Amino acid sequence: MRISKSWLSDYVDLDDISPERFEDLITTKVAEVDDIELCALPTADAILVKVLELRPHAQKTGLQIVKVSDGKNQFELACGATNIKLGVVAAYLAPGSRYVALQSAEAGEEAVSAGTLAPVTAREISGFISPGFLASEAELGLTSDHSGLFLPELTNDTLIGQSLSEIVGPPDIIIVIDNKSLTHRPDLWSHFGFARELSAILKRPLKIDQDRFADCSVAGKERLQELRGEARSNFSVRIDPLTPCARFTALEIGNVRTVASPLWMRFRLAAVGAGVRNLLVDLSNYVMCDIGQPNHAYDADKLSGDYLVARFASSGEAFTGLDGIPRELASEDLVIATKQTAVALAGVIGGQASAIQESTSRVLLESATFDPVAIRHTTKRHSLRTDASNRFEKSQSPYSPPLALHRFWQLLSELQPQARIVGEVSNSFPAPPAAVSIPFSYQLIRDRLGVELGDLGIKEILEGLRFTIEENNIEENNIEENNSEEEDNQAICHVPYHRATRDVSIAADLVEEVGRIYGYDEIAQQAPLIVSEPARRDSLRQVEDQLREALRATGFSECYLYSFQDTEFATRAGFSLESAVRLQNPIDANLGCLRVSLIPGLLQCVERNFRYTDRIALFELGRAYSSDGSASAAVQKRIAAQERRLLTIAWASQDDETQTGSLLQPELKSGAAFYSLLGLVRDLLRQQVPGKLNVLPATIKLNNPSHGFGVLRNWMHPHRQACLDIEGVVIGVIAEVSPALGLELPQRSVVCEIDLDAIRRLGSKDPLFQPLPRFPDSFFEMSIIMPNAEPYQNLAELLALDLQTLPVFRRSEVLAVYEGAPIPAGKKSVSVKFVLGSDERTLASDELKSVENMLIARIVGSSYELRR
């Protein structure tokens, strides 16, 4: 929306309002001003000159040499325009003045882009040096018309030699407001609408009150009946039953001529960004920009039959609009039609066949109110938005159509005194809506705003905005509440028609009206009186914050990745997308569902980073989604999808895995990356949950596969993977990335994913103090030979059978794993240190020996053997 200050000045006195104040008032009290343009047109530079002589250029056909006079001097210019005639007045731009460049060009040393101001220079054209030129409307920035010279028709010659601004007025100020900022205000889509606001804000009267034509009042009804002429109208209007059209009015006007609009109208339309065509079309636009009501002028001679009807289109009905595009209509589209054919896509665009033409001498002016939802659907269906449909979508009042009829006729009859109304206004208005009234209390408005503003002040603001207040009987209130200290006066607020369609309907809406006009800046901050209560803490959030801090401290970087899943890659990585949440309108066809795991995204992220660095330590705390979560809760409380909170960690490096340089026992020849991430995860979990962590390859233990973990997936190295289990609950997975996945990753990349909800469910426990040992621990070591493929876990479980029963057992540690001679092929030797101790005594050597023997007996009785 573009709003012209000079146009607003037709309605409210704004002469003393500076551009800054103007912008500030609109922004802080009405709607945000996106931009303010000072229309610095080159009109002040242009001089009005009279054409004295014309002669063709000697060489160049089409070019004429024009002798002009500025009242004092006479001089010659080159001119190629065809509309130049002897005796006309034109606008002359001398070298040094500026004009609006129509194309991007080099002007002297600067580059000039189209639409910006460029300097006029003396130019040589086929041997003739022209000192400046005669300008078109476009070059003067008045309109976009460049078909010929701008030729103001002056009634006398006294203005010759004067600046063009003498006739087009001083530069205007335009405020630009995003349409979205006006979504809720159907009344603000016009200059008169903004004038109403400014009148209330500045407490200045409206010079012209267009609201008097709204026929929600008796006077408005009478005024509508006064719009009548001789004879009978050739047309009636009607609305088909059940059609989403609240009102349909039309006025027939004869004896009109299609001429150019007067300058002032063309300039104003150009200033607010509307196109300029001819008087009848321009008038329709002008009226809409002036008072907000969309309207359409048909060439009445192109309308067959004797009526227009608002009806649904039939499915597939053909219609060609003013834009020349043929469309097939749907049965939900609304049209205006004669008996034979649709002549307008109602509320959106007029038809080509009945458009105003040069020959038009009789118009039928339509002014109607259409249902916002129906219009919105039609604009979406046909991808066609117009100034009219934008307004209808916002719920125009059905009492507004008369405003357009009055305004159109008023302007037309001034400009074309010979025009005549034919018959009377045709008016179909099946169900005029009742007035909207809101009972409210003055105190409620004060309470919500937190201001001390008297009843009178509130009343004054609301009345300034054209609300009317009907006071309740105050005495009655006093009898009921004679104890109350503050008078809580009740009243009824009647909402003016232009605010009553949806915008203002409850007392809270009145709070806003009073607040914004009173000024939000005037409201003092106020600390609330509230019950002091500590904020509750969310345990999951605490877990997340501790984990991310621990990871950060270890050198990992936190990333946030997208929720959309690369479906092709996720499938390749072995994730089933069967229960994934799918999107109807994904950004990209391959991002058609939400992620079921954070792993695929993180793997791709590692690959991207590998282009720049070969050591990658990343993690993400995020959600994975699946659609199996919708339980049968009530509509209000239904959960749309299952959302799991996950922590996913990636550790990737190019380090040779045998040269670990870490705490890893050098005997372990491989798996450094795996073991080191696992070591970190062990630490993280120890800080969060009680209970022992078991690390089990997925091939050994398949636990609750629906959980997502415990399944051997394609992305995992089949011999370097495990699920993480705490006391029977699988809480995560860790694996090296399989080279079969085909990603460009560092040599060794390990990924771990942990279910944080599971961690939270396991809960944390305060550590319990254990008395410090008073006697030194004792230990012995043993080496056990077991099959290479068998996990150490099996051995640990076997030995635990005995160790668990011993009160003196403290812990065991793996010291080394050894393969090679003299250990037979296919076997490995595992050296374990067993630590024993007591709080009462230092253990005797025979006590140690008996434990050792017990373990030896256990081993000998098993499939393992002792290494001697």
Add this chain to the structure above:
Amino acid sequence: MSEAQDLTQLRNSSLAAVSAAANLAALEELRIQLLGKKGSITLALKTLKDIPAENRKSVGAELNQLKNSVEAAFASREKVLSLSQLGERLAREAIDVTLPVDSRPLTRGAGSLHPLTRVQQELELIFRGLGFTVVDGPEVETDYCNFEALNVPATHPARDMQDTFWTSGGDLLRTHTSSIQVRALQSMKPPLRIVAPGRVYRYERMDASHEHTFYQMEGMMIDKKVTVGHVIYFMRTLLREIFGFEAKIRLRPGYFPFVEPGFELDIWFKNRWLELLPCGLIHPRVLEFGGIDPNEWQGFAFGLGLSRLVMSRFKIDDIRHLQGGDLRFLTQFS
């Protein structure tokens, strides 16, 4: 022996040899023997010209077919062998994952928290100090919680303001954290004070300043008496805590269907007003949807654009960095 018999034999022996190749090296050797420059199939093709014209066409066709099927056999055998070779390699790489090895990743340099995390944690701390509980809500939301119960019915033009991702099940990705207001009203009893940070989605084309995924923080207070003056108090306090000084702010009308009156809060920054956050008194209908009597309780709500705050805080010029996962970006926040 007829030519046909020759060809059948050649085909059978070739296919048998291919399927018997024990490894990729043997397979490659075989390929040279059969299909190389002097391979037997290549030679057979070369002798075509010596065959009498009347037979040439049919023999030629057969030979070509033979060559194609042998090539196909090579391809499938190669796949099998390379897979098993990979399988063997992976098997050789087997480790005992149950070993209790005590080791840590040798990371280089300091780790980092995401800038969104840093700002979010800071805000959570401020709000917890003011008695606000931090809550969460689902990202895949129902139309009811994202729109309907926030006073945005299906026909409301405000739905156009927030282009939405829809799921195939008819649900949506929340377009704002305001949906958490609805969830909180369902599960908590007034008086209450909450903030709810989270990820939100808009169906938008991406560029340096537009993302389809970004972060907001919703705030809400419900009590017996809540005024616009209270909104101003909390917003001023928040900004003082964030910026460390009294920022110059203004409230101006802003339209959001779930608040009435609704505001935009602007902050004076580098000689101009910057739009910072929308806020307002909770619309009575929203309270009613949440089962709360608007005559007894009132509230205010606000929505902080976390992504935008992060960008201006750290002078990040392209919003796409936030979810790009680029370590060169992330490690700047260590």
